[in-house]
Amino acid sequence: MPKIKEKTKKASNEVKDVYEDYEPDHKDLIAIEEAHAQWMKDHPDWTDEDAADYYAQLQIDIARGK
Numbered sequence: 001m002p003k004i005k006e007k008t009k010k011a012s013n014e015v016k017d018v019y020e021d022y023e024p025d026h027k028d029l030i031a032i033e034e035a036h037a038q039w040m041k042d043h044p045d046w047t048d049e050d051a052a053d054y055y056a057q058l059q060i061d062i063a064r065g066k
Contacts, residue, residue, distance in 0.1 A: 024032070040046075
């Protein structure tokens, strides 16, 4: 019997991903593309290396608890 209780506990603790079956519609895709184009226009010198450095620093800050 304890195995059944463990299974129900595990199932009840799971959190459903609200974006699991989400597909963006045409308006969402247009908005994303426009925002990306505007950002690229405002930051022409941004490279993938800059993005990698920024992401690495974020992960370091999270690990340190900042």
